[in-house]
Each structure stands twice: as structure tokens, then as C-alpha cells.
Amino acid sequence: MRQEKIHADGRELLSGALPEGKMLRDKPAKPGRKTVTVAAGAKKGPCFQFPGGTYLEFKLDDFNITDHAHFSMLFKTVAEEGVVLYAEGPDDYEAVFLSQGKIHYLIANPSPSGVEGTSGGYYVSDAAVNNGTWLRLDLWRNWPRQRRLRGGGMENYTDTGMVLRDVAGGGEERHLDNIYHRGIEISSDIFIGGVRPTLTHVSGSTAPPSFEGMIKEMEETRNERVLSLYYLNKNGLVKRCP
Ligand SMILES: [Ca+2]
Numbered sequence: 001m002r003q004e005k006i007h008a009d010g011r012e013l014l015s016g017a018l019p020e021g022k023m024l025r026d027k028p029a030k031p032g033r034k035t036v037t038v039a040a041g042a043k044k045g046p047c048f049q050f051p052g053g054t055y056l057e058f059k060l061d062d063f064n065i066t067d068h069a070h071f072s073m074l075f076k077t078v079a080e081e082g083v084v085l086y087a088e089g090p091d092d093y094e095a096v097f098l099s100q101g102k103i104h105y106l107i108a109n110p111s112p113s114g115v116e117g118t119s120g121g122y123y124v125s126d127a128a129v130n131n132g133t134w135l136r137l138d139l140w141r142n143w144p145r146q147r148r149l150r151g152g153g154m155e156n157y158t159d160t161g162m163v164l165r166d167v168a169g170g171g172e173e174r175h176l177d178n179i180y181h182r183g184i185e186i187s188s189d190i191f192i193g194g195v196r197p198t199l200t201h202v203s204g205s206t207a208p209p210s211f212e213g214m215i216k217e218m219e220e221t222r223n224e225r226v227l228s229l230y231y232l233n234k235n236g237l238v239k240r241c242p
Helices: none
Strands: 049-050 058-060 069-076 082-088 093-099 102-108 122-126 135-150 154-166 170-177 189-192 210-222
Touching: 069 082, 069 170, 082 210, 093 135, 102 135, 102 154, 122 170
Parallel strands: none
Antiparallel strands: 049 210, 058 189, 069 135, 069 210, 082 093, 082 189, 093 102, 102 122, 135 154, 154 170
16 A cells, blocks of 8 residues: 655645545435534633643544544744644645745555545645634534535535634635545544654654644544544643743
């Protein structure tokens, strides 16, 4: 199986053109889990301050982001480079990182044989975002949606990509498409602010730099969970925001 590595500039990940994905038409949209009565968003997650050179790892029980997910968070930074979020599976991964001040959201989903190329997604903000203001970031991967057809009836489709909102200024950037990423498999471990150098798809020597700044109110909608209790605070360096 082809192993791809994440590099600081993200470019090396995108060898080959992205094939056009298939729309999700054959499966109905899955309703959200009904067992949790407190919806994500009702309780705001904490604010973490990242000094750089460290990260938080979340290992959440009963947490499934294998084929689709929706993360939401706010972040603030003046750094040009740094990992915001990273998660991986045996062959696939998704990464959100700053490069030259812009936010990049990369989904790598190589085909098992490697010959059909990569069914991934790559979304980059239009403008640099490292201006020290709070920005809301929403990440959608294979997110089930429905729309009414003009001739009647409903059509299922999916959203993948990111939406950025300037909390104070009100500006918004939308980078979404309806490509369904078939066969993507991401495990439930989530890395925020940096990556463990020994991860499958991370190359230790060229691992991207860690995040410097603040990240707060992290949540995931599919599992209706707020990301507050981390499994690992690497070297204890991530603090609560002052
Ligand atoms: Ca895959």
C-alpha cells in the first residue's frame, strides 16, 4: 500500500490530479445520534494556549469519525506555520495547518492499490488568517445533506471542505464541494496544535511545525461532543488561556 507523508508545505501530498468523486445518492442521510441530550454547542469547550513545540491528543470513547465528521473551533494566531488539527487512519489522514499564514485543509485518501490516484480534498483560504483575531473554523468531511429537487423529491448529497468566519468582522470564506470521498477511514484519535512524530503518515524529520496561539470551543457534531478532556498534553506545555 502506498504510504504518503505529511510535509510542512503540504504540496508533496498532492501528487496526481484529484479524481472526480461520486455523489452520495444511494444512501439516505443518517440522523444524528439521539442518545445525547446536550447538543454540542450548548456547552462551550475550553480555551487552550499553545506555546509551540507541543500538542494535545484526544482519545474519545464511543467516538466515530471514520467516514464523515464535522469539526468546529475558534482559533487565533500570528504565526505563519503550524498544525491546527490532524487525524489519521491506516491509509488516510486529514490535516488542517497554517502555511504562509493561510489555512489549509487536506484530506488524503489514497486508493488501496495506489494506481487510481488519490481521492482527496484540498482547501486553502483566500487570505492569510494569522492576524491575531478570532476566527471560527468549520470542517466538513462527507457530511450528509439533503436538498429538495425542483421536480419534487429529495436528493442526498455531501459537503466536504471548510468555512472560515471572522468573528468580529463578520467576513466569511466558504470552500466546500460535494465530492463524496469513498473509502476514507480516519480513527478517533485527534491531534490539536501539532502531531506526534511517530504517526503513520507523519515524517519525523519534516513534520510540520506546531501551532502557536489559542484554540477554543472545539466540538464535533456527528458525535455531539465537546473536546475538553484531553488524553495527552505533550510535556504539559499547553495551558488554559489567560
Ligand atoms: Ca482510504
